[in-house]
Amino acid sequence: MQSSSTTYSRRDFLKNSALIGGGLFLGFDLLGAGKFNAAVANPALEGAFDFNAYLSINSDGTATIFSPNPEVGQGVKTSFPMTVAEELDFDWTKVKVVQAPLDTIKFDRQVAGGSYSTPHSWMRLRQAGATARRMLMEAAANRWGVDTHTLTTDNGVVRHVSGKQATYGELAADAAQLTPPTDVPLKERKDFKIIGTFVRGVDNHEIITGKPLFGMDFYREGMLHAMVQHPPAFGLQLKSFDGAAAKAMPGIVDVVSFKNNVAVVGRSTWEVMKAREVLKAEYEPAAALESSADHDRIFKQLMAKGEAQTRRKDGDTAAAFAAAAKIVEAEYQCPFLSHAPMEPMNFFADVRPDKVELIGPTQVPASTRTQVAKLLDIPEEKVTVEMTRMGGGFGRRLRPDFALEAAEISNIIKAPVKVIWTREDDMTGGIYRPAARYRFRAALDKAGNITGYELRGVGINTGNPVREHNFPAGAVPNVLIESVEHSSPITTGPWRAPITNFLAGAEQTFLDEVAEAAGKDPVTMRLELFRQAKPPLNNEGRPTYDPERFIKTIELAAEKSGWFKKRKKGVSLGFSIYYSHLSYVAQVAEVVKRKGKFTLQKVYCAVDCGIVVNMSGALNQVVGSVVDGLGHAMYGQITFKNGEPEQKNFNTYRLIRIHEIPEVEVHFVDNGIDPTGLGEPALPPLSGAVANAFYKAMGKRFRNQPFVNEADGVMEGVL
């Protein structure tokens, strides 16, 4: 079932025995002879040129595995090399992992986003390892004059039935002379030794001993430090500035301006920070200076009569609602959120006439290079990007604005410079999770079946506040999904599980409201819906979700949480499930009542992400997403007064802390399907499970985030 074959052609491999200790170096050759365009046109080779992992077997018995994708805490720098080493059949403790720089010739999709690194790279990584293993076996077969069928491998050693053996390191030079084979079989899942085990992060030692790893830690002789003063409110533009006082401060080299910004450049971070405080800048309105009260009014207006875009229309909801025995309707709202990764924005740039060097934390190195080349009006080939480990991203580093600032400043002052944002710069600097409001309506027949479903989403700079092809589309006969958008000067961007980070919880809470109105158990009702679901097809003609996987995941969560069993007095459960980024996650929240107060005690998770690559990393992502989802649902909000964000640092922007976490229990669906990502999928359903459990416990529906505003001090443990 798991056996697959390599599909790329022989000429995709770059062989170079001179590289790294005379070892075997596998990569793929796109530069090679400029055959790229011709080859891509050949359908038989499709996918071949996406092959993006490479490795070297070193003569000293170690292997170096290059990890092409940026590491943002999602764990690919460990799980990618694990996957290569598995098929290579190599001793994990002898693997060295190296972060590859941006190289759009050798690699594709060097992106940390969309929880897509794993599904995109799974087969490519395995093929890289399997092909190298095969070449090492062929080298041994040639040396010993035997057939490769009589050979086996074991942890970096090729063995012959006669008892002869050689390490990969001893065979590497010979193997590198061979033509890479095609149709190399991959391991069966039952033979995995590394995949599925608990493997610690490859950077752990550096992290726990404080070695330089992050962009913030990058220093270079002669480098200057810069901070940028952005307009203090969205809608303001720079009118004038006086940098004389700042420039006169100790350690300051220059004060420069570009676009709406003023940058202070100096010898050290603290000197620049102090000088920026005495910078005089005047601003003037260039657009509306919106306050949160304006947003509430805009939501109300656009919900009532804004011109909506029809995103999906199945059947006739008007008729369904006209004939309904019962109608359920409710509105849900979420605020703007900051990404607030622990490492504030920063980037190093050295713009020289012949080349531009960019080094720092980015989820999108290729896009960063493109935008910097465009900004400086130079060819992309002159720009290099090195990715540092990122101190979190959550979507914020999908935008390279801070890297562009570094390039712009370096270009102006003609010196290497590291731009650092303070926490206040980060929290007031925009690219927020957009605020949105939703109205859900359900029509029920006499038996409590959902005959019509309407969703109207109003977003502020969301792009599209709804996900029209998701469930319950396909499970309800008459569906109408609409969206209305308000354009605002407040900048927004993707935030961990864009849109669904709130929409999922709202939908799952609404379904609980529907189940209650229908007199059905919420889990039973969901199972009924999935059993009758015929998912819509996407643009490629494939179903947008798999009802069977939904059902299995629901059943696992129900079983592990004891959903259908008798509960202890004072214990209330809330259910939620969502499919996003190709993975299915069901969660059951358990709220207990003690002395008149309510505590979220535990969250059960059932996860279908296919095969788990690194058990440690997978658990980290799921548990972390529960904590992240809970913290932001409970406390997170950026509010505005005349365009100015009112929360500027962690003293007013509340993040969840260690004493506020529930117990989390995680179970994976074991189905052997190729793995999908986990950076995001466990976050969207969480707020729904929590809201449903609190409703069950105390009879209060949390429809608006942050929940802390709705809780009236009756919750404990999470407040």
Added chain:
Amino acid sequence: MATYTLNINGREYRADVAPDTPLLWVLRDHLGLVGTKYGCGIAACGACTVHLDGAAVRSCVLPVSSVESAKVTTIEGLSEKGDHPVQRAWDEVDVPQCGYCQAGQIMSAAALLRRNPNPNDEEIELAMLGNLCRCGAYHRIRDAVKLAAKKI
């Protein structure tokens, strides 16, 4: 500007900086000790935690002029080979996700275990609640503190 002689990780360092420069930036910008992290600048996140005579302090709000002869320990000096019981526990439990806050977490945990080698859950929470982890690795942080306590 003034010259300060600092005792950091058992060594003497000299820094020529303004008196109000926070110890954090002296460590990072002037002494090349970048393990101590900047996260908020207002002592609200704990990423900059170091030890001052063995006690956990937030170096982002500690002016270098007030350090005087106190012994400073940073993550780089917590142990010679990175094998302090807290560091070993952090690795074994595989705490880090992004890893940025972990130096501060480890320093807070090490200071706790120094004064209380057998903390209960509440004492762990109290000592660690000043350290934010945006990835939400709090469960493993708690587990690692408990494991480290066993190793001490």
